[in-house]
Amino acid sequence: MLAVLLSSDLPAEVRTLLSGSALVGVGLTACISCRFRAVRSTGLRRRAYNLWSLACLSAALGNLGLMINGAQRDRETVSASDITLLATLVLAVAGVTTFPLARRRGTDLARMLLDGVVIGGSILAVVSIRIWSQVATMDPTVAVANLAAPVFDIVVATLGALLFMRTARGDRSVLGALAIGFSLYAVSDLLYALRLVNTGFFELGTPVDLGWVAGYALIAWSVANATTPAPGQPDGEVESSPVVGTATVFSVFLLAALLSLVGVENDSVNLVTAVLWTVVLLAVLGRQFLLVLDNEQLRRTLEQRVVERTRSLRQVTRQSDLLVNSVGDGIYGVDRFGLVTFVNPAAAEALGYEALELIGHDAHATFHAPAPTGQAYPSESCYIAEAIRDGIATNAEEDSYLRADGLEIPVEVTATPLTDDGATLGAVVVFRDVTQRREVDRLKNEFVSMVSHELRTPLTAIRGSLGLLAGGALGPLTPAAGRMVDIALVSSERLTRLINEILDLERMEAGALPMELSDLSATDLLRTAVEQAGVLATEADVSLRVIHAEGVVRADEDRVVQTLLNLLGNAIKFSSPGQEVTVQCVRRGSFVEFEVSDSGRGIPEDKLDAVFARFQQVDSSDAREKGGSGLGLAISRSIVERLGGRIWARNNPDGGAAFRFTLPVPLAVEPVTAPADRVPPVRDRRAVPAPAGTAR
Structure with a gap:
């Protein structure tokens, strides 16, 4: 709507009033939005929003001054409004450089400022060549005041764009709007300067004012709708690479240089242009020097961290090796194919091998003892395969290992899957030689069996005698005596069952209890x-x-x-x-x-x-x-x-x-495909059941 009105045939005074009122209104709106956001922010973010609030207020006052003074001026004077608007740009630059980053090295801020100088200086050099003949006739102070505004605009826009790439996601809408808004300011300020140079005067109320109005409105809207980061949330994100910023800066620089050379007469190249290009080149060299210095610091820091991390890893590895090598139990690891990857000294000694002799060999095929018939147990039912394939941990499982000299030793095994991020990389097996314990168990079982046999003979006589008493073989019993005999008979029967169970269990574990299959x-x-x-x-x-x-x-x-x-x-x-x-x-x-x-x-x-x-x-x-x-x-x-x-x-x-x-199932029965459900895979018949549910 404002664009239509400013392009219409309305009287100049009306268009000037409309444009000035819009500039003052959006400036105050942006000021209020920035202050509103500053109250809800903390730290550097609050300071940045406060500086932008002051910048918007200064801009509103400067535009109000233009309206009061008739909103018209010539190229020969510098007004208070010009000074106020330049102060606005200085405050805007200060706010941008204050805005928080995820990390801010000493060269970050200087490099961003030099990027703004390169871009702004390049554009100003092009402008100075194109309009130098008109600018040369102006008062130097007025010329600086007229041409400094676009440079500041471009510097702020550049810094906003660079900050956009390295700040928190919640702040990107604000910085993006800031970069776009000041780009619009730069366009309007350049058109303003060119019109002032060409015609000798400028007044509000033309479509040129739309860039300023749109910039203020965009910044006010983005700040009002910004997201305030929660306390403790990181201020921003580390810039992944300076390539984008470098490419942008050099693209503008080369484009400006090309525009300065194409279609320009030699006498248009003046001292001011030469000075500008000198400053730009120095800024380019400075930013590249800072970039190299920054990269060198990063390289040294990275090398130092790598050295420290390597030292820490070596220390941890040394401690882990010391712990594993000091354990009395045998420990070996396998990869996901069941091949041995490491063996501690206790395991190598128990198996009769050198540690290096076992590396790379299949653990199950190398030292897992075969069945009594001499036939090897299937590898797919081994606890190692279960740990790798199904992620099942085996605890205290009894097995037999075959030493290098052919001697078979009984062991107690614990196998645990080796996982990383949900993927099974192999397994770790801990085993212990239980030969001595087996001998102790054998002696204990023989003792229990002998005692049970010796107890069963007199117990049989006791049960028989109690049965005769309860049956009245010696005459009727008194009620009290009958109750006592019944209690003794029930207890003797219970004791008989217990002895029979112990004997059955001993015969079962000794393999002496026949099975009729x-x-x-x-x-x-x-x-x-x-x-x-x-x-x-x-x-x-x-x-x-x-x-x-x-x-x-x-x-x-x-x-x-x-x-x-x-x-x-x-x-x-x-x-x-x-x-x-x-x-x-x-x-x-x-x-x-x-x-x-x-x-x-x-x-x-x-x-x-x-x-x-x-x-x-x-x-x-x-x-x-x-x-x-x-x-x-x-x-x-x-x-x-x-x-x-x-x-x-x-x-x-x-x-x-x-x-x-x-x-x-009988061997003659063809197996069917097992459904994928609850049951862990069946181990070989030497296996002791893995923990699962059980009795009370």
Whole structure:
């Protein structure tokens, strides 16, 4: 609308009033916007906005002075309004140079100022050549006042553009608007100077004024809508490269030089132009010197940081090597292909190799002992492959390693995936020779077995005698005597079961308990176990339900049913009246997975693996309140592992625990593709189950 009015045939006085009022109005609006933003800012940002607010106020006062003085002036005088407007530009430059950056090295500010001098001086040199004949007739003070404004405008626009590339994102709209606004000022100021030189006078009310009005309006709008950074937020972003700024400066410089040479007579080149070009060239050389100095400082700083970081890394590496080499347990690492990448001295000594001899060799194929038949265990079921392929950590798994001299040693292994940003790079394996511990366990087991055998003989006689007394073989008993005999008989039966369980467990772990393997229907196994556990479930007011049953397994029927009864009895024992225990079996590849799930209290995460140990229960009071010897799950684990499967447990998301074990399918049955779900891969039959869910 203002552009239409200023281009119309309205009287000059009306157009002058409209233009002057618009300039004063947008200047005051920009002043208020900058002050508003300064109140909501802190630090250097507040100082910059305050300086811009003063600059806008000075501009408004200068334009008001033009209106009061008739908004008309000639080229021979310098008015108070000219001085006020020049002060405006000085304040604007001060505000731009104060604006905060992410980092401000000593040469940053000087280089930006020199960029402004190069661009502004180049443009002024071109102008001086083109209009020197008219400027030469002017008073020097007036000439400087008329031509300094475009230079300041260009300097501010250049600094705003350079700051735009290295400040916080929330400030970029303001600095971008500042650069565009002062570019508009520069255009209007150049047109103003040319008109003053050519015609000898200038007055407000022409389309030239639109550049000033648009610049003020753009700055006022952008400052009013700027985003104030939150406290603690970085002030800005580090300039990634000075290439853009250098390219801009040299493009303007070369373009100005070209314009100065094309179509200009030699006598137009005057002393002022020569001085301007000299200043510009010195500024160019100065900025490049500062750039080189800045890069040199950065290079030295980078080199120093690299040296310090390298020293720190060497120290950390030395400490890590010292720790690994000082550990008594064997430690070795493998890459994602299972090849050994490092071996500590303890591992090399235990395996009978030199450390360098193992580097680059397949760990599983090199020193993992084969099966008793002499056949190698499949590498895909090894804990190393599980750690690399599936990210499964193995804790306290028993294995056998083959030394370089052919001697087989029992070891306890912990394998952990080696990951970086979610990607598995390999695995780290820690192992310990447990030969001595195995010998101690053997002696302990023999002692327990001997004691159990010795206890069972007199215990049998005690049970027989108590049975005769309870049956009245020696005559009727008094009620009190009958109760005492019943208590003794129940306790002797419980002790007999405990001894039998210990003996079974010892024979199982010693491999002395025979297994009669046959092809069995998993459905029939579940049905038999559920029927036998039905009485216990009825007494506890717990229901049993078979969800799904499928598959055929190669196993010992009595031992599988014994395992299922142990798990069902455990689930029923820890279920509340009215709850349900579910059972199912599902074919998964070359194994059938059995599951017994309850809705009881669940298992603490740190006890999920411990409950499979002997005499282990979650709470010591369980033995008194729930009964049991704490051997049921240990026996179940031994049975499952003897049959070539594995057993584990986990907590259900909705409460309770789920016990799972796998049994192999007959070799004649073709394996089907296992669905990708919950079950960890099955390890070889030497494996001790990894931690998962378990009993209470």
